[in-house]
Amino acid sequence: MTAEIGHFAVVLALAIALVQAVVPLVGAQKRWTNWMDLASPAALVQFFLILIAFSMLTQAFVTSDFSVRLVAANSHSAKPMLYKVTGVWGNHEGSMLLWVLILSFYGALVALFGRNLPAALKARVLSVQSMISVAFLAFLIFTSNPFERLLDVPLDGNDLNPLLQDPGLAFHPPFLYLGYVGLSMSFSFAVAALIEGRVDAAWARWVRPWTLLAWINLTAGIALGSWWAYYELGWGGWWFWDPVENASFMPWLVAAALLHSAIVVEKRDMLKSWTILLAILAFSFSLIGTFIVRSGVITSVHAFANDPERGVFILGILTIAIGGSLTLYSVRAARLSSPSMFSPVSRESALVLNNLLLVVAAAVVFFGTIWPLVAELALGKKLSVGAPFFNLAFTPFMIALAMILPVGAMLPWKRGNLRKASKPLWGVLALSVALGSLVWVMQTGGRMMAPIGITLAAWLVLGAAADLATRARLGKAGPAEVLRRLGNLPRADWGKAVAHAGLGLTIFGVAAVTAWETEDIRVANIGDSYSVAGYEFRFDAVRKAQGKNYSFDQGVFTALKEGKAVAELLPEKRFYPVQRMPTTEAAIDSGLTRDLYVVLGDPQPEGGYAVRIYIKPFANWIWLGAIVMSLGGVLSLTDRRYRVGVARRKTAPAAVAAE
Amino acid sequence: MKKMRYIALSLLLIMALFRAFSSHAVEPGEILADPVLEARAREISKDLRCLVCRNENIDSSNADIAADLRVLVRERLQVGDTNEQVVAHIVERYGEYVLLRPARTLSNLALWAAGPVLFLVGLGVALLFVRRRKPVAPATLSDAEQKRLREILDR
Numbered sequence: 001m002t003a004e005i006g007h008f009a010v011v012l013a014l015a016i017a018l019v020q021a022v023v024p025l026v027g028a029q030k031r032w033t034n035w036m037d038l039a040s041p042a043a044l045v046q047f048f049l050i051l052i053a054f055s056m057l058t059q060a061f062v063t064s065d066f067s068v069r070l071v072a073a074n075s076h077s078a079k080p081m082l083y084k085v086t087g088v089w090g091n092h093e094g095s096m097l098l099w100v101l102i103l104s105f106y107g108a109l110v111a112l113f114g115r116n117l118p119a120a121l122k123a124r125v126l127s128v129q130s131m132i133s134v135a136f137l138a139f140l141i142f143t144s145n146p147f148e149r150l151l152d153v154p155l156d157g158n159d160l161n162p163l164l165q166d167p168g169l170a171f172h173p174p175f176l177y178l179g180y181v182g183l184s185m186s187f188s189f190a191v192a193a194l195i196e197g198r199v200d201a202a203w204a205r206w207v208r209p210w211t212l213l214a215w216i217n218l219t220a221g222i223a224l225g226s227w228w229a230y231y232e233l234g235w236g237g238w239w240f241w242d243p244v245e246n247a248s249f250m251p252w253l254v255a256a257a258l259l260h261s262a263i264v265v266e267k268r269d270m271l272k273s274w275t276i277l278l279a280i281l282a283f284s285f286s287l288i289g290t291f292i293v294r295s296g297v298i299t300s301v302h303a304f305a306n307d308p309e310r311g312v313f314i315l316g317i318l319t320i321a322i323g324g325s326l327t328l329y330s331v332r333a334a335r336l337s338s339p340s341m342f343s344p345v346s347r348e349s350a351l352v353l354n355n356l357l358l359v360v361a362a363a364v365v366f367f368g369t370i371w372p373l374v375a376e377l378a379l380g381k382k383l384s385v386g387a388p389f390f391n392l393a394f395t396p397f398m399i400a401l402a403m404i405l406p407v408g409a410m411l412p413w414k415r416g417n418l419r420k421a422s423k424p425l426w427g428v429l430a431l432s433v434a435l436g437s438l439v440w441v442m443q444t445g446g447r448m449m450a451p452i453g454i455t456l457a458a459w460l461v462l463g464a465a466a467d468l469a470t471r472a473r474l475g476k477a478g479p480a481e482v483l484r485r486l487g488n489l490p491r492a493d494w495g496k497a498v499a500h501a502g503l504g505l506t507i508f509g510v511a512a513v514t515a516w517e518t519e520d521i522r523v524a525n526i527g528d529s530y531s532v533a534g535y536e537f538r539f540d541a542v543r544k545a546q547g548k549n550y551s552f553d554q555g556v557f558t559a560l561k562e563g564k565a566v567a568e569l570l571p572e573k574r575f576y577p578v579q580r581m582p583t584t585e586a587a588i589d590s591g592l593t594r595d596l597y598v599v600l601g602d603p604q605p606e607g608g609y610a611v612r613i614y615i616k617p618f619a620n621w622i623w624l625g626a627i628v629m630s631l632g633g634v635l636s637l638t639d640r641r642y643r644v645g646v647a648r649r650k651t652a653p654a655a656v657a658a659e
Numbered sequence: 660m661k662k663m664r665y666i667a668l669s670l671l672l673i674m675a676l677f678r679a680f681s682s683h684a685v686e687p688g689e690i691l692a693d694p695v696l697e698a699r700a701r702e703i704s705k706d707l708r709c710l711v712c713r714n715e716n717i718d719s720s721n722a723d724i725a726a727d728l729r730v731l732v733r734e735r736l737q738v739g740d741t742n743e744q745v746v747a748h749i750v751e752r753y754g755e756y757v758l759l760r761p762a763r764t765l766s767n768l769a770l771w772a773a774g775p776v777l778f779l780v781g782l783g784v785a786l787l788f789v790r791r792r793k794p795v796a797p798a799t800l801s802d803a804e805q806k807r808l809r810e811i812l813d814r
Contacts, residue, residue, distance in 0.1 A: 234685055235719055242714045344789050352789070356781045364774040371761070371770045379766055384708045386716065386759030393774050524685045601686075610687050 003068050003242050006056030007147040010097075013049035013104070016042055020130035024123035025195075027216045043126050046133065047108035050101045054088075057097060057146055061088050066114020068159050070094060076159035078549040087160045092294065092310075093146035095173060099290070100136050102174075102181040106210070107133070110185065117206060124192035125185075130185050131524040135317040143310045146370045159578035162550065170229035172221055179218025180251045180286035185210035186258060187283035190276045191325050192334045204265035207279065209642045211262060215255045218635035222248050223626035234584040236517075236597050236614050238622060240483065241390040246369045247289030253283040253362035264351050268413060271352070273329075273336040278314035278355070280329060284322045285362065292320055297373065338494035345416040350408025361397040361573040368393065390465040402456040405500060406463025410470065424470045424645060425463060432458035443515075460504030487652035492639040499632025508626025512618035525608040533615040535596065536560040542600070542609065550576045554583075555600035555609070561587065571600040595619045684719045688727055696736050702744055703732050707749060709760050728757075734801055 020042035027035025057070070061084050066072040074091045083090075095299040107129045114122050140146070163169070189207040193199045211509045224243070230238040239245065257517060258278040262269045291297070295311030344347035366386045375381045406428065411421045436455030443450060469475075471493065473483040518533035529538040540556040557569040569587035578582065589596040601610030685704075691697040704718035709725040715727040717732075728749065735745040749757055761767045800808060 237719060239715060296731065342789065344786075349789055352785050356778065356785060358783060360774055362780045363777050367770055367773040371767075375766070382754065382756045383761050383767075384714070384756055384759050385761055385770070386708060386714055388760035389704045390769075392760065395773070397774065397778070521685055521687050521690060604687075612684075 002056045002059050002065070003147040003149060006053040006060075007145070009053040009056070010050045010137060010141060010147075011131070011600050013046050013053070013100075014048065014134065014141060016046045017133040017137055020046060021110070021127055021134050023127075025127035028120040028123040028127070028195075032119070039123045039126035040114075043104070043107040043111040043130070045464055046102075047104040048515070050097075050104045053147075054101045054263055058085060058088050058481055061085065061580065062498075064157065066151045066155075067149050067279070068146075068148050069150045072154050072157045074160050074387030075157040076549065077156055078578075079159060079165070080548050082167070082170065083160060083165045084297040087164075089173050090160050090170075093140070093144045095137070095177075096140050096144050096294070097146050098173065099181055099455055100133060100140060102177045103129070103133055103136065103184055106182055106185045110210075114206075121196060121203075121206075122171060122414065123194055125188045128188040128191045128600055129184060131190075137323070139310075139313050139317065140366075145314050156578075156631075159549070159576065162574065162576040162579060162581050162583050163232065166228060166232055168224055169231070169564045170226060172224045173474070174221075175217050175224055176221030176248055177499065179214050179216075179221050179255075180248060180289060182210065182214025182217060182557045183251055183255055183279075183283045183286050183303065185214065186255075186279040187325070188420040192277035193276060194325075194328045197332055197335050199265065199276060199336050201266050201269050204262045205641065206260065207639055208262045208266065209275055211255060211258050211282075212633050212637050215259055216630045216637070218248065218252045218255060219626055219630045219633065222252060223623050226626075227623050231586055231588055232583075233451070234245070234586055234599050235585025235612065236586070237617070238513075238596075238613035239388045241365075241368070243292050243369050245609045246365050247292045250285040250362045250365050250369075251289060251366070252284055253358050254278060254285055257362075258282050258356050259352050259357040260358075264283050264348055265450075268342070268348060268378075270342070270348065271318070276333070276336065277329060280322075280325045281359075284318075284325075285366075286368075287314075287318045291315060292369070326482055342413070344414045345411065345418050347408065347411045347413045349415065350404060350411050354408060357397045357401045357404075361394055361401075362446045364393050364397070365390065374614055398507075401450070402460055402503070404505075406459060406467070408451055409463070409496065409500060410467050424466045428459060428466050431462060432456075447515050450511050450515035453507055453515070457504045457511065460507065461501045464501040464504070465579075467495050492615060492636045492641075495632045495634070495639070497632070499629045500637055502625045502630075502632055504625070505621050505628055509618050509621030509623075509625060511622065513616050518615040521612045522611060523606075524611040528608075532613050534561065535566075535615065536563075537598070537613055539609075539611065540638075549578070550574045553600065555598070557587065557598050559596050567596060569598040571598045572602055573602075592620065593618060667688060685722060685729065686726065689726070689733065691733055691737070696733070699742060700729070700733050700736055703736075703745055704729060706746070706759050707732070708757050710753060 020039060024036050024039035024042075027038070037124075057068075059065075060068045060071050061075055062081070064071065064077045064084070066074060066075075066270060070091060070171050074094075075087050075284065077255065089095045109128055110117075110129070114125075115124070160618070186207055187212065189203070191201055205568060222245075225240045225248070229240065230236055258275065261271050261275045261278055265275050291311070291314045294314055297311055324335045368390055371385045372383055375383050406425055407418075407422055410425065411418075432455045435458045436451040437455050440448075442453035468486065468489070471483045471489055472481050477485070520530075520532040522530070524530070524539045526539055526541055531537070536559070538558045538560065540558055543554050543556065545552055545554060552572045552574040555569075557571070558565050559567045559569060567589035567590060569585035573586040574583045574585060575581070584599060585603075587598045594615055597614040597616055599612040599614075601612060603609050685701075691700060701718060705716050707717045707728060709715045709717045709720035709722050709728070711722050711724055712720050714757075717728045731749065732745055737746055740748065746758075755762065761770060761772055
């Protein structure tokens with residue numbers, strides 16, 4: 001029965017979503033309060049129904065109900081419980097169900113927490129949100145039904161792709177979806193504002209937390225995916241500029257721009273129409289990403305042409321959503337013109353430049369991602385666009401962004417004096433350049449990557465510290481006064497400094513591991529001992545063993561530094577019999593200053609094993625920086641000004657208890 | 660039948676998605692004795708696509724064709740080719756598809772120029788926007804707003 005209940009719940013959710021998409025919108029236009037009031041309960045019911053559907057599918061996976069086609073195709077009775085659960089979204093249908101679950105989750109959040117929103121705005125926002133629900137629920141039901149039954153029930157399932165049976169990847173999709181589906185909220189707010197024809201500081205204050213929440217999750221999701229690639233793919237690559245990665249990176253870049261421009265709307269009541277456009281763009285990139293991933297069009301035009309149903313459906317959603325919102329924008333944007341002004345040297349200008357760089361960077365990624373498709377369709381040429389292109393075309397914009405960031409962050413609003421504002425930064429600049437030069441002198445010959453990266457990283461981290469120090473009047477006031485001032489700074493200011501410093505940490509990690517990585521590939525026999533970049537590696541043994549649903553060979557290595565053992569490394573070669581697939585599990589000894597990364601390769605015909613050892617300096621700083629960036633976002637999200645509604649709700653505990 | 664095709668296709672897509680398999684890349688036997696030549700080979704390899712893989716260079720792929728190409732690159736280098744000659748040789752054999760960094764030709768102009776051109780245009784528009792000076796009329800309250808203000812003040 002479970003699958004049938006799930007199916008029924010999804011169909012019912014579609015009906016509710018249809019009502020929610022129309023009734024509150026009409027109500028808002030006609031000012032009929034009771035029609036508008038329908039929005040919140042509808043959003044809650046919609047979420048509840050999809051949650052039921054999702055639970056039913058999870059139930060089917062957990063109990064290994066192989067009469068459900070999806071479970072038979074993607075699960076196996078011997079699979080560990082964790083991967084039975086995460087297997088729910090480890091396939092197309094299930095991941096689309098997760099997509100709509102999160103979409104309706106955000107709608108329900110607005111219904112619950114949006115009590116201080118004006119009734120008409122709230123009704124319109126939930127209406128627009130529900131239009132997206134209608135489109136994707138229809139997509140799910142008509143092209144990707146996860147609840148289909150099989151007439152011939154197989155004895156056991158096909159299992160999940162072994163590469164997906166991994167904790168890092170298990171939690172990667174939920175975060176990612178919380179991120180780029182979350183941008184639907186910014187989109188809904190933008191479209192609602194266009195319908196209303198009004199954008200003000202209050203609107204920006206409502207839209208910013210949702211964007212921030214989406215961006216935090218997107219940051220975490222991308223970092224998780226990159227970390228997974230690092231330890232799972234067997235040679236420590238952490239970013240490949242793959243279309244699927246780009247699909248999540250483009251919305252991240254535009255969402256970052258949106259976060260910054262929304263500040264200008266909130267504080268200065270300007271850049272309104274640009275901010276609306278960014279909100280539309282951010283979610284458009286989410287949709288484009290979904291299309292790229294789900295239709296497979298970039299991977300193979302032919303796969304798409306052979307089986308176009310799903311791709312065409314999403315393309316239709318994409319066209320209506322992007323085309324419709326941009327048309328509405330072109331009609332209404334003129335109304336949103338902003339009256340106030342600012343001088344070329346001001347916080348506003350710096351934020352405009354930030355927006356420009358981020359959006360152009362996103363555009364470069366977009367062009368690079370779709371270029372093979374364009375070239376094939378328009379020019380009849382098959383060509384590739386890969387990492388070397390992106391590294392070359394994308395990086396300059398990020399370097400420029402990092403260069404202006406600390407200065408822009410300290411400029412005053414409206415009209416600034418560059419000399420005055422940058423005064424606290426001269427020391428930081430000198431120190432950063434000194435650090436970079438030191439690195440340049442110390443490394444023998446070689447690339448400019450490390451010196452430039454380290455200069456920029458220090459500039460960002462110390463610049464963020466200098467911002468806080470200046471705000472606290474360090475050096476001008478007494479220590480007690482400085483501490484008091486630091487404590488009194490709004491959380492948003494702390495969030496800003498922390499997030500910017502996080503970007504610096506990531507840049508440091510990227511530069512260090514790219515420039516200073518050491519690699520050693522050789523045939524090694526058991527008992528061999530050899531040194532790589534100051535570490536001695538001893539190849540002790542290879543043992544055979546059996547995992548829960550795989551068999552494996554395990555290499556035993558001991559890493560020594562100056563004669564003392566620092567780590568035992570156990571790389572594995574696994575074989576998953578159900579999918580007949582071998583995988584490589586690298587052994588990594590993680591550290592703040594370096595990772596030791598050992599991969600056991602194939603046994604060689606003349607004896608011994610192919611062994612790869614990498615020393616990766618400061619690799620973890622890449623993800624450490626991402627965590628710190630997310631943390632900055634969380635700090636900013638807890639700023640007082642966003643918690644006004646929360647404080648109000650606390651006076652009515654009965655309402656909370658009733659849930 | 661159609662359903663089976665879906666299953667097969669989605670499985671294929673997922674496999675492609677995770678560029679799958681135990682990736683092994685450069686094998687010990689392929690490495691050249693001359694470290695300078697080997698370094699050049701690695702550098703060239705990073706710009707060449709493994710033809711049957713998804714967005715993967717021959718340096719990190721374990722597909723047979725990637726291994727063949729790695730060996731070919733090294734053979735050409737040992738014969739004394741320059742980096743450009745090696746790449747040209749491989750492009751001649753396998754087509755432009757093998758380049759992960761598309762050639763800077765006229766047909767790829769839009770790709771290479773997109774970023775810089777967008778940036779310059781954006782910068783121009785932004786400058787116009789910032790320099791556009793118009794007097795700011797102090798906003799006056801409309802009648803309705805005046806009324807509401809009075810209501811609030813009188814409360």
